[in-house]
Amino acid sequence: MTDETPxxxxxxxxxxxxxxxxxxxxxxxxxxxxxxxxxxxxGPDQGSGKGIWPTVELLPLAALPLAFVLIIVLLVVSLVSRSKQNRRAGR
Incomplete structure (x- = not known):
């Protein structure tokens, strides 16, 4: 049996x-x-490129790459945390 910590x-x-x-x-x-x-x-192509439409159109262009970068950062933070836990456990 392995001794796993949560x-x-x-x-x-x-x-x-x-x-x-x-x-x-x-x-x-x-x-x-x-x-x-x-x-x-x-839509913005039909002449209503005013108001909220430019934001609705451009938000995914910035938010999706930022979310991808945050997922990579989360992966790195998780790996560092897991490495510290393994060192403390003496593995």
């Missing part, structure tokens, strides 16, 4: 995970709003 997550890991998930969900929502708005005739 893996704990730090506050930093939880915050990074929730921010990355929030950015992905927000980007997907903007994508669907843009598709529905264009279908309904109110």
């Amino acid at each position: 893996v704990t997550t730090s506050r930093t890991q939880r915050v990074l995970a929730f921010i990355a998930a929030g950015l992905v969900i927000l980007s997907i929502a903007c994508f669907f709003v843009l598709m529905i708005g264009t279908w309904a005739g109110a």
